[in-house]
Amino acid sequence: MDYKTLLRDSIKALPESKRAARQPVSSYTTPDFYRMNYNESPYGPSPKALEALAEACKRPNIYPDWFSVDLKSEFAKLHGLPDMMHVSTATGSSSLINILGEIFLNAGDEVVLGDPSYEAFRDTVNVAGGVPVMVPLDSEMRYDLDAMLAAITPKTKMVVVVNPNNPTGTFVDSAKIEEFVKKVPEHVLCVIDEAYLEFVSKPNTYSMIKLINEGYDKPLLVLKTFSKAYGMAGLRIGVAAGKPELISYLGKSGAAWNINFLGQRMAAAALQDQEYLKKIAGLNAIERDKVTAALKELGCKVYESQTNFILFKAPKLENTEIYAKLAEQKVLIGAPVGMNRVSIGTAEMNDKFIAVMKEILK
Ligand SMILES: *Cc1c(COP(=O)(O)O)cnc(C)c1O
Numbered sequence: 001m002d003y004k005t006l007l008r009d010s011i012k013a014l015p016e017s018k019r020a021a022r023q024p025v026s027s028y029t030t031p032d033f034y035r036m037n038y039n040e041s042p043y044g045p046s047p048k049a050l051e052a053l054a055e056a057c058k059r060p061n062i063y064p065d066w067f068s069v070d071l072k073s074e075f076a077k078l079h080g081l082p083d084m085m086h087v088s089t090a091t092g093s094s095s096l097i098n099i100l101g102e103i104f105l106n107a108g109d110e111v112v113l114g115d116p117s118y119e120a121f122r123d124t125v126n127v128a129g130g131v132p133v134m135v136p137l138d139s140e141m142r143y144d145l146d147a148m149l150a151a152i153t154p155k156t157k158m159v160v161v162v163n164p165n166n167p168t169g170t171f172v173d174s175a176k177i178e179e180f181v182k183k184v185p186e187h188v189l190c191v192i193d194e195a196y197l198e199f200v201s202k203p204n205t206y207s208m209i210k211l212i213n214e215g216y217d218k219p220l221l222v223l224k225t226f227s228k229a230y231g232m233a234g235l236r237i238g239v240a241a242g243k244p245e246l247i248s249y250l251g252k253s254g255a256a257w258n259i260n261f262l263g264q265r266m267a268a269a270a271l272q273d274q275e276y277l278k279k280i281a282g283l284n285a286i287e288r289d290k291v292t293a294a295l296k297e298l299g300c301k302v303y304e305s306q307t308n309f310i311l312f313k314a315p316k317l318e319n320t321e322i323y324a325k326l327a328e329q330k331v332l333i334g335a336p337v338g339m340n341r342v343s344i345g346t347a348e349m350n351d352k353f354i355a356v357m358k359e360i361l362k
Contacts, residue, residue: 009107009129010107010126010127010128010129011127013129014126014127015126017119017123018119018122019119019120019123029332032330033330033331033332034330034331034332034345034349034352034353035332035343035345036331036332036333036342036343036344036345036349036353037332037333037334037341037343038233038334038343039166039196039228039307039308039309039343040227040228040231040233040343041228041229041230041231041233041280041308042345042346042349043231043280043283043346044231045230045231045232045266045270046230046231046269046270046273046276046277047273047276048269048270048272048273048276049230049231049232049266049267049269049270049273050266051269052265052266052268052269052270053262053265053266055265056261056262056265056266057262059261060261060262062261063261064259064260064261064264065264066257067084067257068089068257068259068264069084070264070265070268071089071237071239071264071267071268071271072084072087072088072089072239074268074271074272075087075224075239075241075271077271078271078274079207079209079213079241080209080213081209081212081213081241082213085244085247085248086212086241086242086243086244086247087239087240087241087247088239088240088242088247088250088251088256089237089238089239089240089256089257089259089264090238090239090240090250090253090255090256090259091236091237091238091255091258091259091260091263092225092227092236092237092238093193093195093223093224093225093227093238093239093240094120094238095236095238095255096223096238096239096240096250096255096256097118097120097121097124097193097223098120098124098127098253098255099250099253099255099256100124100158100189100191100221101124101125101127101128101130102128102253102255103249103250103252103253104157104158104189104249105124105125105128105129105130105157105158106128106129106130106157107128107129107130108129108130108131108155109128109130109131109155109156109157109158110130110131110132110133110153110155110156110157111125111130111131111132111133111156111157111158111159111160112133112135112148112151112152112156112158112159112160112188113125113132113133113134113135113159113160114134114135114136114137114143114144114148114160114161114162114165115134115135115136115137116137116141116167116168116336116337117137117160117162117165117166117168118162118165118166118167118193118195121160121162121193122134130157131155133151133156135147135148135151137165137168137170140170140303140304141165141168141169141170141303141311142165142168142170142172143161143163143165143170143172145161145172145176145177145180148161148180149180149183149184152184152185152188154187156187156188157187157188157189158188158189158190158191159184159188159189159190159191160191160192160193161177161180161190161191161192161193162192162193162195163177163192163193163194163197164196164197164199164200164305164306164307166195166196166307166309167309167311167334167336167337167341168303168305168311169196169303169304169305169306169307169309169310169311169341170303170304170305170306171200171202171304171306171307173202173204173205174204174205174206174207174208175204177192177208178208178210178211181208181211181216181220182211182216182218184218185218186218186219188219189219189220189221189246190218190219190220190221191220191221191222191223192208192220192221192222192223193223194207194208194222194223194224195223195224195225195227195228196228196229196306196307196308197224198228198229198230198277198280198281199228199229199281199284199285199288199306199307199308200306200307201281201285201306202306207222207224208220208222209222209241212241212242212243217243219242219243219246220242220243220246221240221241221242221246222240222241222242223238223239223240224238224239224240224241225237225238225239226238226239226263226266226267226270228308229277229280229281229308230267230270230277231280232263232266232267232270235260235262235263235266235267236259236260236263237259237263237264237266237267284308284344287344287345287346287347287350288305288307288308288310288344290347290350290354291310291342291344291350291353291354292304292305292310294354294357295310295312295354295357298314298315298357298358298361299314299315299361300312300313300314300315301313301315308343308344309334309341309342309343309344310341310342310344311336311337311339311340311341312339312340312341312342313338313339313340314340314357314360314361315361316361317360317361319335319338319339319340320335322335322340322357322360323335323340325356325360326353326356326357326360329352329356331352331353331356333353
């Protein structure tokens with residue numbers, strides 16, 4: 001029996017996923033491992049969020065609120081949105097990215113993406129039988145927004161900008177993104193993934209949720225996650241903001257409401273502690289400068305990062321060799337796009353990473 005015949009056509013034709021960041025190592029590494037491969041927060045969540053988690057842990061028997069009223073309301077309040085009808089949730093923004101394919105894409109629809117960018121988007125397009133239209137980043141790994149606009153055709157259903165971008169760490173000024181969004185024609189759903197926006201240190205940085213607040217009336221969705229700056233990757237909570245009509249369509253997928261009680265309670269509490277988030281971003285920026293300088297001193301090509309990770313190319317050895325030699329010392333990093341990506345850890349983690357890199361490259 002050839003089980004493949006059972007598959008949906010778009011799944012039969014599915015190209016191999018390029019999610020290079022995924023590595024076959026036990027996710028529950030012992031504490032002596034330096035986890036610098038998934039852009040997790042080494043600081044964990046706000047103490048207020050941990051308190052909410054401890055409370056929620058006492059009641060694992062009850063179903064979560066299907067509509068996530070508290071979480072959505074807190075999120076709306078923080079971002080100045082009129083109400084929770086402008087907000088959708090899912091089990092991580094990975095899940096929201098899947099929902100986009102499930103709800104909006106027909107076979108053959110084109111989706112304009114940056115290359116390299118977050119591979120989950122390309123996977124989602126492929127699963128839906130859509131056509132990923134890959135627009136190369138410039139030589140410094142920044143989005144070429146004019147080329148993205150030029151790639152839009154009557155067949156385009158969606159355009160995605162991840163800002164700051166993963167796996168490159170590069171950032172485009174908010175004013176430029178806003179200008180870009182406004183130029184996207186109205187037959188195209190514009191998706192801005194802001195998974196790392198909290199880490200940006202540049203002045204005049206703002207979320208594209210601003211446009212939604214200003215009544216912008218072309219299709220726009222802004223994705224956020226609790227996995228990075230909020231330090232809750234294991235709880236799987238992602239949020240999308242947009243016009244209520246668009247948000248209501250996301251709700252057609254079960255994944256939009258089937259989120260867990262612990263994460264829901266915790267995320268609502270975390271939103272109330274923005275001071276903690278600022279502290280984390282400050283610590284991260286100091287360490288990011290330190291790691292950047294150290295890698296440059298070792299002769300690496302380093303791309304300018306505004307996130308909690310750095311993409312770099314070592315002056316010698318293949319990226320997979322660098323990765324393997326670090327792993328021998330229990331330092332886990334990524335090896336995407338022929339280069340390496342290291343997450344910014346605590347000062348101690350970064351010092352260890354730098355020391356091992358010095359060894360490897362000497
Ligand atoms: C980490 C990341 C996400 C978030 O994924 P979750 O499913 O929320 O953990 C989304 N987009 C980008 C670009 C990311 O790097």
